[in-house]
Structure formats: structure tokens, C-alpha cells
Amino acid sequence: MVNERLMSVLKTRFDLMGHVEAIRRYLLFEKGDFALALMEVLDNQESHAGKSIMAHDLSAVLSSAVRSSNAQHESPERLAALALVLPEEAGHGCGWDEVALSYNLSAPLSYVVPKHTMEKYFAVSRFLLKLKRIEYALHSVWHHQMTGSRSQLRSEDLLKRRSGAGAPPDRSLAAVRKAARESTIACSEMIQFFQQVQRYLSLNVIEGAWAKFLKATSGNSGELGIDLWNAAHSKYIGSIHDVVCGGRDGGRGFQHSLASILGTTAQFITAVKELNSENALAARRAAPDARTGLAEHTARVHATATRFRDQVKDILRVMSRTTAGELPFLVVTIDFNEAYTGSG
Known part of the structure; x- marks a missing residue:
């Protein structure tokens, strides 16, 4: 009582x-x-x-x-x-x-929700913040790419008018357009991947655990003791922490599984920003052939985009073999058009 x-x-x-x-x-x-x-x-x-x-x-x-x-x-x-x-x-x-x-x-x-419980919240929050920030950075890159593409099309149209209809095509502009197209496609893939992962964590993991917590703490009698509430709350944050950060039994959560993908995505963002930086644009304008200045930057963009796809294939292969939660459904939403599993 x-x-x-x-x-x-x-x-x-x-x-x-x-x-x-x-x-x-x-x-x-x-x-x-x-x-x-x-x-x-x-x-x-x-x-x-x-x-x-x-x-x-x-x-x-x-x-x-x-x-x-x-x-x-x-x-x-x-x-x-x-x-x-x-x-x-x-x-x-x-x-x-x-x-x-x-x-x-x-x-x-602070006695009811002790320090070790808040540490679990903190660990989950740090990883979710990383996902939010990487997705936001990708959206910024994509927006910059779309703006740059429109500017590039206007430049090409102006150049054609000045050169005349019979002028040969400018291979430098074609190389720039090809590099921009590859980085835009890769950026869209990355955005879709991180959106689906966050959607799964939010709806299936966090909201699912929250609904179970509310059901366990409501009670038919209307009265609930601290011990029962603590047990339900520990189970609630524990289930989320296990999925995101890994359980005490040595299981690996999303934080470990996505570490390499997060690193590759950060490298991709840096490479694309360097590709579209003012210094790079100035160097290409000064060079006789813009393709020379593009080579190094496009190689980095291509390498990181390829590595991202390989890493996604690996993690999808692992998730498709598990029966925990609704991970197989997450695999379907990420690879809805079989862009990863259908290519090898």
C-alpha cells in the first residue's frame, strides 16, 4: 500500500x-x-x-x-x-x-529513474543524433546538387548559343554533368537508407516499446507500486538500448552495424563538397580541360559511393537472416526495388 x-x-x-x-x-x-x-x-x-x-x-x-x-x-x-x-x-x-x-x-x-537507466537513454540518444545529423547533411548536399544542376544546364545552354549550332560538343561539360549525376544518385540512395533505418527505430522499436510500457503501467486496478513501475520502465528502455546499442549478452545493435556505413557516408559528403567547392570550380575553369581537375574528386566520390553500396549489401544480408523483431521487413523497405540484392 x-x-x-x-x-x-x-x-x-x-x-x-x-x-x-x-x-x-x-x-x-x-x-x-x-x-x-x-x-x-x-x-x-x-x-x-x-x-x-x-x-x-x-x-x-x-x-x-x-x-x-x-x-x-x-x-x-x-x-x-x-x-x-x-x-x-x-x-x-x-x-x-x-x-x-x-x-x-x-x-x-533521480532515485526512481537511476543513473544507469539515464545512461542507457543517453547512449541511445547519441546514436540517434548521429543518424539525424548525417541525414540532414545529406539533404543539404542534395539541395546544393539540385541548385548546381540547374545552374549547369543554364551555362550549357548559354554556351551552345554562343558557339552556334554546328559547334562540337564540349567534353568537359559532359564530364562535369556525369560526375554530378553519379553523386546525386548516390546521395539519394543514402538518404533513403537512413530514412528507412530511422523510421524502423522510431515506429517499430521506440513506439512499440512505449506502447508496451504504457500497457504494463496502466493496470486494471489503477494502482501501481514503484517496484512494478521500475521493472516496466527498465524493460522499456532496455529493449530499445538492446536494439540500438546491443544487449548485455554480447549482441550487436544498430550502433555497431552502421558504424562503417556512417563513416563512409561522412567521407562521401566531404568528397562531394570538395567536388563542388569554389576552389575546385575555379581550378576547373582555369584548366584547359575540366576533366583533368575532375579526375581526383570524381574518383573519391565514386569510391565512397561504391563502398557504401557494398556495405549496405552486407548489412542487408545479415538482417535478412535474422527473425528478431521486424528486421526482414526493414530489408524489404530499404531494398524495395532490389537495387542491392538483385545485383549480386
């Missing part, structure tokens, strides 16, 4: 379920507009990546994301618990790519 009474006090006076819901919305990125606003603000900080990041910088970035989304209507107590931090292992002077979200519960809630 005492446990049930204490549980009621934690829910009504200290807003226990409200804080757990806030953790799901923000740390697990189940609030889409806040996630997008945070990506936009963090993207604007890239130019300061070499500087030491101070506490007021982190606070300003988070406040800007909150003000730019519906998170501004969240209760002050929950927003006060949300923070943007630099993990201790990141070290001094690291860039904005290392920042992470945390949620700081105060007593007595």
Missing part, C-alpha cells in the same frame, strides 16, 4: 510520467519539429568547429532550437531538465559533431 501511495505522489506532485514522456520526445527524438530545428542550429555552428565550445554556447544552441519549435510550449520544469552537453570522453576542444542531449532529473525522481 505504501508503494502505491508513493507512486501516486511521484506521478501527481513530481510529474514522473510527464518527465518520462519528455525524455522520449527529446532524447529519443520523437518530436520531429524540435529535431529539425536542432539540426538547423547545429549546422550553423560548423564554422566554429575548431573553437573550444563553452557552456553558454551549448545553452544558446538549445534555446534557439526550443524557440524555433513547438518545444517552446513545453512545461518550464521539463525544459529546465533538458540540456545540450559535451560528453566527458569527447575531450577539450572537440567540435560540434560531438555534442549530445541529456536530461537531468532531480530528487526524488
